[in-house]
Amino acid sequence: MSKMxxxxxxxxxxxxxxxxxDGTLADNRTQALDYYRGENVNPAPEGRSxxxxxxxxxxxxxxxxxxLKLFLSGDEVVKFTPRGPEDIQAAEQETAYVNWVLTEKxxxxxxxxxxxxxxxxxxxxxVLAYWKDDEYEREKYKGLSLEEFQALLQSGDAQxxxxxxxxxxxxxxxxxxxxQRTTAQGCVHVVNVPPESVLVDPNATTVSLAQSAFVMxxxxxxxxxxxAMGFDVEDxxxxxxxxxxxxxxxxxxxxxxxxxxxxxxxxxxxxxVKVRECWIRCDYDGDGEAELRHVIVVGTTxxxxxxxxxxxxxxxxAKPLPHQHYGESLYDEIKEVQDAKTALLRGVLDALYxxxxxxxxxxxxxxxxxxxLVSRPxxxxxxxxxxxxxxxxxxxxxxxxxxxxxxxxMDTVRETRTGVTRVGTGLDPNALNRTxxxxxxxxxxxxxxxxxxxxxxxxxxxxxxxxVHALTLKHSRRASIVQLRNEWVPVDPRQWTRRKDMSINVGxxxxxxxEQMAFLMQMLQLALGPGVQLGFSAPxxxxxxxxxxxxxxxxxxxxxxxxxxxxAPPPQPQQPPPPDPKLIEVQQRGQIEQAKLQQSAQFEQAxxxxxxxxxxxxxxxxxxxxxxxxxxxxxxARYKAELDAQVALEVARIRAQADVMRPIxxxxxxxxxx
Numbered sequence: 001m002s003k004m005x006x007x008x009x010x011x012x013x014x015x016x017x018x019x020x021x022d023g024t025l026a027d028n029r030t031q032a033l034d035y036y037r038g039e040n041v042n043p044a045p046e047g048r049s050x051x052x053x054x055x056x057x058x059x060x061x062x063x064x065x066x067x068l069k070l071f072l073s074g075d076e077v078v079k080f081t082p083r084g085p086e087d088i089q090a091a092e093q094e095t096a097y098v099n100w101v102l103t104e105k106x107x108x109x110x111x112x113x114x115x116x117x118x119x120x121x122x123x124x125x126x127v128l129a130y131w132k133d134d135e136y137e138r139e140k141y142k143g144l145s146l147e148e149f150q151a152l153l154q155s156g157d158a159q160x161x162x163x164x165x166x167x168x169x170x171x172x173x174x175x176x177x178x179x180q181r182t183t184a185q186g187c188v189h190v191v192n193v194p195p196e197s198v199l200v201d202p203n204a205t206t207v208s209l210a211q212s213a214f215v216m217x218x219x220x221x222x223x224x225x226x227x228a229m230g231f232d233v234e235d236x237x238x239x240x241x242x243x244x245x246x247x248x249x250x251x252x253x254x255x256x257x258x259x260x261x262x263x264x265x266x267x268x269x270x271x272x273v274k275v276r277e278c279w280i281r282c283d284y285d286g287d288g289e290a291e292l293r294h295v296i297v298v299g300t301t302x303x304x305x306x307x308x309x310x311x312x313x314x315x316x317x318a319k320p321l322p323h324q325h326y327g328e329s330l331y332d333e334i335k336e337v338q339d340a341k342t343a344l345l346r347g348v349l350d351a352l353y354x355x356x357x358x359x360x361x362x363x364x365x366x367x368x369x370x371x372x373l374v375s376r377p378x379x380x381x382x383x384x385x386x387x388x389x390x391x392x393x394x395x396x397x398x399x400x401x402x403x404x405x406x407x408x409x410m411d412t413v414r415e416t417r418t419g420v421t422r423v424g425t426g427l428d429p430n431a432l433n434r435t436x437x438x439x440x441x442x443x444x445x446x447x448x449x450x451x452x453x454x455x456x457x458x459x460x461x462x463x464x465x466x467x468v469h470a471l472t473l474k475h476s477r478r479a480s481i482v483q484l485r486n487e488w489v490p491v492d493p494r495q496w497t498r499r500k501d502m503s504i505n506v507g508x509x510x511x512x513x514x515e516q517m518a519f520l521m522q523m524l525q526l527a528l529g530p531g532v533q534l535g536f537s538a539p540x541x542x543x544x545x546x547x548x549x550x551x552x553x554x555x556x557x558x559x560x561x562x563x564x565x566x567x568a569p570p571p572q573p574q575q576p577p578p579p580d581p582k583l584i585e586v587q588q589r590g591q592i593e594q595a596k597l598q599q600s601a602q603f604e605q606a607x608x609x610x611x612x613x614x615x616x617x618x619x620x621x622x623x624x625x626x627x628x629x630x631x632x633x634x635x636x637a638r639y640k641a642e643l644d645a646q647v648a649l650e651v652a653r654i655r656a657q658a659d660v661m662r663p664i665x666x667x668x669x670x671x672x673x674x
Contacts, residue, residue: 316460
């Protein structure tokens with residue numbers, strides 16, 4: 001088998017991408033958004049009612065709240081199962097850490113809400129987990145003393161980046177430093193992914209993508225963002241143009257606009273290109289076996305090509321279908337219900353409008369048409385002759401009973417298909433008049449529907465937590481101190497083991513919260529009575545019951561109310577009687593006086609040390625001044641001696657010259673006299 005090159009890999013990706021694109025699915029998703037928003041996709045003729053029923057919106061929003069409450073009202077979303085007695089502590093710590101990452105380091109409510117919303121409305125929904133490294137910020141300091149610099153390094157997690165030392169004329173050391181602090185520790189982040197940006201192998205037979213042969217996520221990024229990710233890309237790199245996903249994305253945003261100005265030159269680094277991130281199974285190395293590879297492509301340019309351990313994209317379908325990746329949505333179930341109710345509502349309103357404002361047969365020659373076309377209370381209509389012979393009202397029979405009974409039937413169809421009843425959502429004002437058993441049956445049917453969707457969601461959350469655990473195990477490079485269950489504990493993911501056995505802890509199959517609290521209260525009474533007397537219970541067992549009871553009541557941190565027996569202080573011996581208050585007052589006065597004396601002695605000692613240091617500094621300064629003065633006087637004396645020697649030499653030279661010139665002058669004078 002020969003190895004593949006990047007061109008072969010790109011051709012394989014483009015082939016699978018073309019096969020995975022489904023225009024019918026894109027149309028379905030776009031229409032689902034329109035129905036959810038209440039868009040008038042089938043407008044009535046002009047002048048007729050344009051009201052639109054919102055059944056898709058009502059059912060979708062009614063299901064989200066109860067399901068999210070199941071997952072986010074407790075203190076744990078997922079729980080790892082230990083492999084043996086020796087693994088219990090490690091499994092508990094990993095459970096707490098993964099839940100901490102999912103609920104504290106990520107916005108679990110927004111994440112789960114978006115994940116669930118997309119699945120209810122658009123068949124499948126996706127989230128992406130990825131590792132985000134530590135985030136840092138730099139601080140610059142100037143003129144620090146050695147003590148200040150050492151104290152700075154001991155505060156927090158400061159790490160020196162640049163250090164510059166300076167010594168002035170007096171021998172004082174100052175330091176200019178740039179330090180780096182960690183603002184956020186590296187951990188796994190999870191984000192919602194728009195369903196229209198994900199393409200899946202058309203041969204996939206399960207909702208889960210863990211074993212899929214091909215998965216692609218398309219996203220628009222700027223050239224600057226790609227360079228910040230470490231990729232070396234050119235300004236003019238091509239991404240290959242538009243696709244079905246672009247139009248579907250515009251439908252999600254309701255409108256799209258783009259600025260066109262030929263006179264303005266756009267910034268090349270801010271140009272957006274389509275980035276295709278793929279996980280594909282292929283025999284890239286030519287060993288005869290396909291392996292999973294992580295590939296990032298822009299157009300035909302491969303930016304990243306590496307072997308991968310897993311697919312960090314997790315899919316969820318609220319209503320999965322056997323042997324298919326894409327399931328059903330609420331839109332698929334109640335589209336025709338919303339269409340029928342829209343038509344019925346429009347018919348009822350049109351009939352009501354006609355009953356309140358009926359049509360008229362008029363004699364156009366005797367009636368002013370402008371007056372007839374304006375219908376308002378107290379309005380006038382100008383006619384010639386007898387108005388009874390010029391205007392004849394056309395009576396319309398108004399009987400809304402059949403339409404209203406049909407609307408009631410369509411609501412029953414909606415409730416049967418979705419399980420969302422008017423009783424359960426508080427929409428039926430006559431619920432109090434129904435029998436208790438009938439209401440219980442309706443609520444039970446609704447809870448079963450919700451529980452079924454929640455179980456599907458629990459499966460997806462299980463896979464997400466497995467991905468979070470695997471990414472943490474792979475990318476973590478150091479131990480850290482984190483607050484888990486209201487305690488600061490050291491966590492070192494490098495010592496973890498790969499886990500696949502997990503159980504979801506969301507209270508499924510154990511009734512609602514009121515039932516759980518009732519059962520726990522009965523168990524607690526039995527434990528405090530016969531359980532303690534017969535030795536069937538212990539403090540740690542009672543604490544576990546109280547913790548579950550607090551969680552069922554909606555309180556995540558049970559340690560605010562109960563003390564863990566493991567952390568309880570040992571019993572204190574009997575305290576002796578308190579001492580005499582007068583004796584305590586005398587002792588306190590003595591301690592205060594002693595403290596004053598110690599403080600005064602320390603002050604005097606510090607003052608003496610400061611005076612001695614100042615005196616030493618003054619003496620050193622005077623010695624340096626005397627030394628400089630002596631050096632200056634010696635320099636002046638040397639300069640004066642040199643100047644005197646030069647003056648003496650100049651005087652001697654002038655005298656010698658004068659002596660030479662004297663006979664000549666004498667001879668000249670005698671010649672002149674003769």
